[in-house]
Amino acid sequence: MARRMRPTSGPLDPRAKAILQAVIDDYVTTASPVGSQALVERYSLGVSSATVRAILADLEAAGLLSHPHTSAGRVPTDLGYRFFVDTLLQLKEPGANDKKLIQQGLAGSNVEERLGEASKVLYQLSHHAAVVLTPRPSALVVTKIEFVRLRDDRVLAILIGHGGQVQNKLVAVDFAVSPEELVQAANYLNELLRQGVNIEDVRGRILNELDAERAQYDVLTSKALKLGAAATDLSAPERVLIEGAGTFLEAPEFAEDVKRMRTLFKALDEKHKLLTLLDRVQRGREMQIFIGAESEFSSQGDVSVIATPYASGDTVLGTVGVIGPTRMDYQRIIPLVNFTAQVLSKALGEE
Amino acid sequence: MARRMRPTSGPLDPRAKAILQAVIDDYVTTASPVGSQALVERYSLGVSSATVRAILADLEAAGLLSHPHTSAGRVPTDLGYRFFVDTLLQLKEPGANDKKLIQQGLAGSNVEERLGEASKVLYQLSHHAAVVLTPRPSALVVTKIEFVRLRDDRVLAILIGHGGQVQNKLVAVDFAVSPEELVQAANYLNELLRQGVNIEDVRGRILNELDAERAQYDVLTSKALKLGAAATDLSAPERVLIEGAGTFLEAPEFAEDVKRMRTLFKALDEKHKLLTLLDRVQRGREMQIFIGAESEFSSQGDVSVIATPYASGDTVLGTVGVIGPTRMDYQRIIPLVNFTAQVLSKALGEE
DNA sequence: GTTAGCACTCTGCCAGTGAGAGTGCTAACC
DNA sequence: GGTTAGCACTCTCACTGGCAGAGTGCTAAC
Numbered sequence: 211m212a213r214r215m216r217p218t219s220g221p222l223d224p225r226a227k228a229i230l231q232a233v234i235d236d237y238v239t240t241a242s243p244v245g246s247q248a249l250v251e252r253y254s255l256g257v258s259s260a261t262v263r264a265i266l267a268d269l270e271a272a273g274l275l276s277h278p279h280t281s282a283g284r285v286p287t288d289l290g291y292r293f294f295v296d297t298l299l300q301l302k303e304p305g306a307n308d309k310k311l312i313q314q315g316l317a318g319s320n321v322e323e324r325l326g327e328a329s330k331v332l333y334q335l336s337h338h339a340a341v342v343l344t345p346r347p348s349a350l351v352v353t354k355i356e357f358v359r360l361r362d363d364r365v366l367a368i369l370i371g372h373g374g375q376v377q378n379k380l381v382a383v384d385f386a387v388s389p390e391e392l393v394q395a396a397n398y399l400n401e402l403l404r405q406g407v408n409i410e411d412v413r414g415r416i417l418n419e420l421d422a423e424r425a426q427y428d429v430l431t432s433k434a435l436k437l438g439a440a441a442t443d444l445s446a447p448e449r450v451l452i453e454g455a456g457t458f459l460e461a462p463e464f465a466e467d468v469k470r471m472r473t474l475f476k477a478l479d480e481k482h483k484l485l486t487l488l489d490r491v492q493r494g495r496e497m498q499i500f501i502g503a504e505s506e507f508s509s510q511g512d513v514s515v516i517a518t519p520y521a522s523g524d525t526v527l528g529t530v531g532v533i534g535p536t537r538m539d540y541q542r543i544i545p546l547v548n549f550t551a552q553v554l555s556k557a558l559g560e561e
Numbered sequence: 562m563a564r565r566m567r568p569t570s571g572p573l574d575p576r577a578k579a580i581l582q583a584v585i586d587d588y589v590t591t592a593s594p595v596g597s598q599a600l601v602e603r604y605s606l607g608v609s610s611a612t613v614r615a616i617l618a619d620l621e622a623a624g625l626l627s628h629p630h631t632s633a634g635r636v637p638t639d640l641g642y643r644f645f646v647d648t649l650l651q652l653k654e655p656g657a658n659d660k661k662l663i664q665q666g667l668a669g670s671n672v673e674e675r676l677g678e679a680s681k682v683l684y685q686l687s688h689h690a691a692v693v694l695t696p697r698p699s700a701l702v703v704t705k706i707e708f709v710r711l712r713d714d715r716v717l718a719i720l721i722g723h724g725g726q727v728q729n730k731l732v733a734v735d736f737a738v739s740p741e742e743l744v745q746a747a748n749y750l751n752e753l754l755r756q757g758v759n760i761e762d763v764r765g766r767i768l769n770e771l772d773a774e775r776a777q778y779d780v781l782t783s784k785a786l787k788l789g790a791a792a793t794d795l796s797a798p799e800r801v802l803i804e805g806a807g808t809f810l811e812a813p814e815f816a817e818d819v820k821r822m823r824t825l826f827k828a829l830d831e832k833h834k835l836l837t838l839l840d841r842v843q844r845g846r847e848m849q850i851f852i853g854a855e856s857e858f859s860s861q862g863d864v865s866v867i868a869t870p871y872a873s874g875d876t877v878l879g880t881v882g883v884i885g886p887t888r889m890d891y892q893r894i895i896p897l898v899n900f901t902a903q904v905l906s907k908a909l910g911e912e
Numbered sequence: 913g914t915t916a917g918c919a920c921t922c923t924g925c926c927a928g929t930g931a932g933a934g935t936g937c938t939a940a941c942c
Numbered sequence: 943g944g945t946t947a948g949c950a951c952t953c954t955c956a957c958t959g960g961c962a963g964a965g966t967g968c969t970a971a972c
Contacts, residue, residue: 358707453830
């Protein structure tokens with residue numbers, strides 16, 4: 211019997227939008243439910259609290275706000291944030307200082323370092339936990355293979371790829387290799403991957419060659435191929451770096467609820483949920499924002515993830531992002547993540 | 562006027578020791594102060610609670626136990642744990658299953674991976690946070706240098722060391738290098754570090770040569786030395802890997818005290834305190850146990866750190882350990898850390 | 913459509929209370 | 943002389959009822 215009930219998906223009039231925005235603004239900073247009174251006091255809305263109350267009731271009916279209990283103020287729902295992010299968001303470009311810090315922060319001298327630095331700087335600037343999905347080793351586009359002999363039957367394989375990426379692997383072989391054979395094996399394999407393909411494909415080719423009869427007769431070729439097969443057998447998965455998980459303790463809604471905190475940290479420690487989520491972003495090839503229960507990451511639906519891929523040239527390597535309470539300053543964090551990914555991509559792409 | 566007051570440092574009679582051990586055992590499992598009644602019930606001490614009370618009072622006078630408040634049971638002090646660890650400890654060897662898990666867990670195919678796995682397996686078996694101090698890049702004992710040309714003025718330097726350790730660095734040079742020059746430069750530099758010295762020393766030699774007049778006249782030598790100088794200019798510091806920090810939330814003494822939790826996580830996120838602590842262990846070249854306030858890590862003195870160095874052959878590379886609440890099962894964790902370090906060292910040393 | 917007014921509800925906080933746990937002391941016991 | 947039972951004492955913790963405050967939703971007037 212609501213006077214002005216509107217369809218859930220219907221458009222919102224500008225005043226309702228303004229009030230939704232105000233509720234979110236207020237809740238993001240104060241972390242406590244916001245009432246009609248507080249809204250008219252803090253924001254010059256030009257109407258009385260009773261009117262605001264009516265609109266709040268509408269917004270609640272539309273599923274954008276909710277009520278912890280009868281006599282509490284309103285809190286945005288996941289849907290409310292979603293609507294906000296999709297239609298009301300006014301991005302705040304990172305300040306010149308933040309930009310400088312990001313650029314300086316990513317000055318590391320190799321890929322691994324830079325990824326670590328990206329997570330660190332993102333954590334420090336966002337004041338939320340930062341996450342980085344590292345490149346999948348087996349997706350490396352190999353441009354060169356090197357072998358270093360450690361012992362008669364023990365060889366260190368070094369795979370070099372685009373953007374200064376390097377993978378190394380200890381290979382135990384069941385035959386003796388001389389230094390000269392190693393050099394020739396490397397030459398032979400490098401010939402095989404002239405135009406640069408990823409490790410998995412290289413491996414495919416090598417295994418093919420190995421099957422071909424030719425290899426049966428030529429000991430040297432056989433050794434080279436066996437070495438190549440072992441070197442490209444990278445089972446190591448991509449990893450997730452997490453920096454600054456402790457920031458969740460600064461958010462009262464977590465700090466006050468031990469149980470919630472515990473399940474969150476368990477999820478962070480186990481990482482695989484986060485990994486599949488970030489992997490999805492990587493495949494999607496563009497920024498994605500998961501609000502609350504939208505990601506299956508948190509069953510409680512109280513954390514949001516903002517993540518975007520980074521690349522070297524045209525190849526997407528991984529994902530960088532921020533994970534924090536649903537109550538998060540999206541307007542500030544989104545551009546921050548974006549800019550970090552850009553700088554990171556540039557740093558990785560220019561070599 | 563205590564009947565049987567003893568000097569703080571004096572020896573404890575066997576019964577007092579047994580009771581101290583019982584208090585610690587009980588407190589470690591229950592996390593709540595333990596009273597005289599509970600002791601006689603749970604441990605067959607053969608005396609009444611009144612006698613136990615008298616002994617508890619003695620132990621408290623000696624500084625080994627303390628009293629949260631008048632009507633609470635006893636809790637071990639840092640000194641109490643210390644005494645326990647130093648004189649009462651009966652190490653419990655890891656079970657066959659745990660040993661197997663550690664050995665299987667460290668099967669990674671390069672150094673980085675193995676360190677990550679070491680922290681993971683230690684976290685999973687100890688149910689506390691695991692820490693690993695990675696090798697300091699600049700301490701790497703280089704056995705070989707390789708260069709890969711990425712662009713005219715951009716070179717990827719790869720430094721290979723003992724135990725399959727690899728460092729790579731992107732080098733921007735202010736002169737053009739041809740592929741042939743790169744090969745020659747690598748040969749020249751590899752000649753320079755024949756018998757294997759660490760990066761810092763290599764760098765010293767290179768800079769020396771660069772000063773010598775010879776380099777002034779020979780362009781090739783000069784380029785090689787400049788490349789070498791740039792490649793060995795590793796400013797990257799050792800890092801600390803932390804796995805399973807969320808386990809602190811399982812300990813009631815932390816979960817119930819948000820403030821304590823917060824300062825702990827802040828310290829873990831910042832890492833440098835932990836880094837200096839672990840570095841100290843590395844220099845000490847043997848296992849060290851820091852109980853509560855003994856480490857400057859936690860100002861509250863509520864966490865303990867058990868850490869031990871790992872090595873490749875004779876060279877200590879870093880540290881591996883566990884960090885958890887002071888109330889920790891030392892008898893089980895100490896051998897676990899030890900065994901992990903042993904397996905890790907073996908894995909890193911055998912190549 | 914907007915607003916003032918009002919009854920209603922729910923939380924958070926406070927003080928008070930009683931049960932329970934554990935101590936330390938004393939006096940009796942072996 | 944060490945050991946023990948008994949007891950008074952202290953402190954915490956959980957529970958209670960009451961009260962102030964915040965915020966809502968409804969209604970009637972503007």
